[in-house]
Amino acid sequence: MFNLLRFLWRVNNRFKRWDEDDIKEYQRKQTDKLIKFAVKKSKFYSTFYKGHDLTDFSNLPFMNKQLFMDNFTQLNTVGLTREECINHCLEKEQSRDFSEYYKGYLVGMSTGTSGNRGIEFVSKMEAFLMQLLVFFRFPFPKTRKIHLAFILRVFSPGFGHNGVKIRITYVSPLDTIETIVKKLNTLNPNLLSGPPSVLHVLARAKKDGSLKVSPLLIISYGEVLSSNVKKIIEKDFNCSVVEVYKSSESFIALPCKHGKLHVNEDTTLIEVLDKNHQPVKPGKPGFVVVTDFIKRKTPIIRYKLNDLITIDPQPCSCGSNFRVIKQVHGRADDIILGKKINGDELQFILPDYIRRSIISSSEHIEEYNVIQTSPVNLIIKLQLVTDVKEQIKEEIEKTIQQNLENIFAKHESEVPELEYLYVSLKQDFDKKLRRIQRNFEEDFLN
Ligand SMILES: [Zn+2]
Structure with missing residues (x-):
């Protein structure tokens, strides 16, 4: 028993x-x-x-x-x-x-x-057993009843609960952001969980006042939680973000x-x-x-x-x-591969280096996406805040170039050819957000 x-x-x-x-x-x-x-x-x-x-x-x-x-x-x-x-x-x-x-x-x-x-x-x-493990080990904030709003793309067995101490409500990210905000305002959960890309957008809604919830804790999963996105979410919601x-x-x-x-x-x-x-x-x-x-x-x-x-x-x-x-x-496959300066070998470069070199280059960048098409080619898609002058774009490109040169040099790799595209990067909530992607196969795992 x-x-x-x-x-x-x-x-x-x-x-x-x-x-x-x-x-x-x-x-x-x-x-x-x-x-x-x-x-x-x-x-x-x-x-x-x-x-x-x-x-x-x-x-x-x-x-x-x-x-x-x-x-x-x-x-x-x-x-x-x-x-x-x-x-x-x-x-x-x-x-x-x-x-x-x-x-x-x-x-x-x-x-x-x-x-x-x-x-x-x-x-x-x-x-x-998985539910019990979470309920017994997760550092839930001290409150009379936990009400967790759970944003997830696909159903994952092992979740879903409605008990005396804990209530979990599933919120589909398939809806528009306005609908998600409305739902959350009605539910008024004291715990909020979701992929960081969705939480990031919700942080904006919290900042502009349309999202009214004030969770005690936020839980992130399903995608990489970069340190700068974590900071933004924590600041706008004024609570801690933990990862699962x-x-x-x-x-x-x-x-x-x-x-x-x-x-x-x-x-x-x-x-x-x-x-x-x-x-x-x-x-x-x-x-x-x-x-x-x-x-x-x-x-x-x-x-x-x-x-x-x-x-x-x-x-x-x-x-x-x-x-x-x-x-x-x-x-x-989010790992960028550099071509070693001496020889044909490939060197892996963690996506966080690339992320930081883009974000730190300008405050005019709203969203970005980096796609590596070959060891020597990178496409950088940027969505800038509105009304940015040509001169600013030039400055951004110069800074990114400089940042990436430093990173590839540190990894003893050739700096790839960079191509810039200025586009609108509307996020599809039903898909994992992958800001850094490599779209050529390379079996460097084996
Ligand atoms: Zn510990």
């Missing part, structure tokens, strides 16, 4: 008291159990791991979205087919009612920006009461690796490989995400030994 109080005690105890050895020991036992289970119950894993030493975790082959989707029917342990799950999701997408269970499971679908869709699939129990890091595959990290993003070490094992699949030291960026301890219906083992993160080498002042994610840099 599931014991709620024991679960609550465990969730807190692990976070507060476990040292590094406790965490490692627990993760070792969990991965052992998970691998044995997967090989026994999932046809896919029993074939995938054939010939591999199952006790040698760090040498097991990697999973990824393509493998997961291609083999979904053999991979899941409850006998559902990929086709029936996709059909169910497509039907739900028409009605946008994602709350219904399919054969006792919550099935959601993520729309990857590259168009390849991923299935997210959890049982009621798995969703319940979740992918379709796992609930990776939650903030602590000090606002730091801690890995959920007891439900997720993350490996941060370099392009040669060697672990990177804290403080250095690396790719995330995730193993989930909750999901048994679709086992997630050594699943390579497309994300690049840096683990904080400093421990958090809250006292927890759960690792802190210093920064989520973004998807691997």
Whole structure:
């Protein structure tokens, strides 16, 4: 029988008291159990791991979205087919009612920006455990009742609640900004959560007075939260912004009461690796490989995400030994690749450098978008405040050029050819905002 109080005690105890050895020991036992289970119950894993030493975790082959989707029917342990799950999701997408269970499971679908869709699939129990983890570990502000307005593009299993202490209302970002503002004014939530691009626009509405809500805390997820956007949202709403890091595959990290993003070490094992699949030291960026301890219906083992993160080498002042994610840099295909000055090799440049070099160049820039079309070509789309003189444009271009020259020089790479486009960059709320994009494939992950 599931014991709620024991679960609550465990969730807190692990976070507060476990040292590094406790965490490692627990993760070792969990991965052992998970691998044995997967090989026994999932046809896919029993074939995938054939010939591999199952006790040698760090040498097991990697999973990824393509493998997961291609083999979904053999991979899941409850006998559902990929086709029936996709059909169910497509039907739900028409009605946008994602709350219904399919054969006792919550099935959601993520729309990857590259168009390849991923299935997210959890049982009621798995969703319940994830909810409990959030409710027990998330640093909710002290108030009689939490009312969270939850802005999300696609339904994600594991959320949605209406209880005595917490009420969660889903707000669709598909509406116009005016409708979203109106809805929020009526709901008057004391907690607001959404992707940073939507929160950023709402901050403007708060500033001009059309949005009346005054949340106690704002939660950001789904996209990179850059430090300057965080500052703007915090200033305009006059409250803190914390991040939650979740992918379709796992609930990776939650903030602590000090606002730091801690890995959920007891439900997720993350490996941060370099392009040669060697672990990177804290403080250095690396790719995330995730193993989930909750999901048994679709086992997630050594699943390579497309994300690049840096683990904080400093421990958090809250006292927890759960690792802190210093920064989520973004998807691997948002990483700009420079051509090394000496040789043909490519050097990756974190998108944050590019972001900062654009924003810091002028206060006339309202919105921007950088697209890398080849290692030596960058298109910079700018939306400027109205009535900007030609001379200002020239100054902006000169400053951006200078900033980018510095960055590429630091990375020992050639400065790409820059092309400027002055356009209106109206944001589509239904899509992830990707200010930095690379639109040529380069397998620098492998
Ligand atoms: Zn902390």
